[in-house]
Amino acid sequence: MKAGQIYKQFRTKKDKIVTLRAIQWEDLDGALEFVNSLVDERNYDPDLGIILDKRQTLESEAEWLGQKVASIESGNQISVVAELDGKLVGNSEVERGRLTDEFYHGKLGIAVLKEYRDQGIGLEIMKTVVEQCRKAGLKTVELEVFATNPRAVHVYEAAGFREVGRIPKKIFRKGRHTDIIVMAIEL
Numbered sequence: 813m814k815a816g817q818i819y820k821q822f823r824t825k826k827d828k829i830v831t832l833r834a835i836q837w838e839d840l841d842g843a844l845e846f847v848n849s850l851v852d853e854r855n856y857d858p859d860l861g862i863i864l865d866k867r868q869t870l871e872s873e874a875e876w877l878g879q880k881v882a883s884i885e886s887g888n889q890i891s892v893v894a895e896l897d898g899k900l901v902g903n904s905e906v907e908r909g910r911l912t913d914e915f916y917h918g919k920l921g922i923a924v925l926k927e928y929r930d931q932g933i934g935l936e937i938m939k940t941v942v943e944q945c946r947k948a949g950l951k952t953v954e955l956e957v958f959a960t961n962p963r964a965v966h967v968y969e970a971a972g973f974r975e976v977g978r979i980p981k982k983i984f985r986k987g988r989h990t991d992i993i994v995m996a997i998e999l
């Protein structure tokens with residue numbers, strides 16, 4: 813996989829054209845805006861299924877993106893971002909197992925910006941990232957989701973993931989524990 817590689821275009825439920833592609837170095841400003849709007853949302857919405865809790869700086873984001881681009885080019889990560897009217901509105905990545913015994917297994921993360929949810933973008937990202945994982949030779953992918961996040965569970969099931977277990981009380985936020993559902997797909 814190459815950074816910036818385009819996978820497909822589709823129309824959202826609101827008839828907007830979205831491009832799905834791998835992230836690239838030129839996304840630095842958009843990626844910073846994307847991550848910080850999720851962190852801000854997490855800090856006022858105690859139920860948001862995002863655990864990143866610190867705003868990023870241009871420097872920290874540049875370091876993160878540099879490592880990510882290198883990981884994509886070396887085959888250690890599969891990346892799918894969603895771009896709408898030149899703005900980064902969704903992001904997903906699968907980190908391939910680093911140890912030999914887990915080489916055919918990946919761990920997935922995904923988020924879509926608040927204003928762009930429920931328009932079909934998340935499911936298209938999921939289907940595309942699964943397809944890219946299959947192409948990369950992965951055999952299984954896992955993800956974790958808050959048990960209080962029925963929308964995300966719905967999207968993951970639509971993409972072929974199934975619940976394989978739960979971790980009671982894994983999340984502790986604002987004085988409250990939340991269970992985690994572990995989901996997986998066999999490719």
Ligand SMILES: CC(C)(COP(=O)(O)OP(=O)(O)OC[C@H]1O[C@@H](n2cnc3c(N)ncnc32)[C@H](O)[C@@H]1OP(=O)(O)O)[C@@H](O)C(=O)NCCC(=O)NCCS
Nearest residue numbers: 861923924929930931932933934935956957962963964966
């Ligand atoms: C989870 C997330 C990635 C899904 O992306 P999205 O673009 O909103 O997803 P889509 O628009 O493709 O699909 C949303 C689906 O959930 C359904 N949905 C919405 N609210 C729901 C609810 N409370 N319960 C069940 N389903 C719900 C919608 O009807 C739609 O399904 P349909 O197409 O069958 O009608 C996105 O909502 C998000 O980033 N949420 C906040 C962060 C987060 O939770 N990330 C996941 C961490 S594990």
